[in-house]
């Protein structure tokens with residue numbers, strides 16, 4: 322696994338977890354809070370930012386970093402997954418072709434088009450550090466023909482994204498060490514041959530990094546075997562990004578397979594749903610084996626009502642280090658005060674950052690992770 326990755330915002334230590342700031346914010350946290358959690362970067366979503374506030378606003382503000390007041394790393398995801406979800410919900414809302422996605426957000430809205438070229442052009446307007454090619458996601462239960470079509474479009478679009486990326490780099494005359502990186506996403510559902518074909522043809526085009534896309538987690542928490550297959554095919558010299566893979570035990574497994582970038586809504590969404598992650602033992606001395614190295618606490622549980630203890634004694638997050646008790650956090654959730662979301666989200670993100678620190682400590686000896 323690579324130890325670090327240089328982006329236009331400095332050195333990113335790998336492996337790294339990027340929380341989803343889909344609409345350019347981690348709900349309830351400001352950028353200083355996020356940095357204090359030990360988080361190195363965030364993922365924003367091109368599709369969502371195009372509808373609000375629009376690329377022109379972000380560009381006019383000096384780019385996504387200035388707009389968010391965040392000087393860490395930023396990945397802009399393409400939005401392919403969200404468009405897939407939109408169309409899966411109702412085919413009346415749009416269609417897919419070799420040219421890209423045609424869609425409307427609601428019935429009666431104007432039609433919008435997201436082409437691969439436009440997707441990259443908009444990400445240049447955001448000026449993100451890592452850009453992601455437009456890809457076409459599928460559901461694992463989709464037919465072989467549908468999976469095949471998704472792979473064909475994903476490869477075709479990745480080629481168009483790369484051409485436009487290179488063209489914009491030349492036009493903007495960006496220095497090589499200040500340029501953004503471009504990642505492509507491997508699709509193919511649970512079909513080994515399609516995954517292999519997609520990975521190999523994307524490698525032929527040549528990208529700065531590669532992602533594993535689609536529905537990776539199936540059947541009783543088992544990681545799909547295709548996750549490992551794809552990692553074996555991808556070049557060891559390029560970063561591998563496991564899109565949307567975020568259960569702590571799955572991050573540990575994927576890091577062992579060679580993936581070094583992760584994003585997921587789990588820590589932030591679960592925090593808002595009163596589900597908090599705590600280590601069962603100190604992560605730096607834990608084997609991180611199985612899923613017993615951590616547990617989840619549900620904060621509406623009555624057992625917290627009179628608990629004077631901090632959420633987690635060893636944690637240095639905003640919530641734990643400032644002396645807030647479990648009883649107080651329970652109370653804040655009960656009365657639905659926004660402070661509950663800030664404290665809980667800070668804690669969960671710190672948990673994820675500590676997990677990544679623990680994996681990085683072992684990165685020289687990956688065999689110790691089981």
Ligand SMILES: [Zn+2]
Nearest residue numbers: 636638641668
């Ligand atoms: Zn904490």
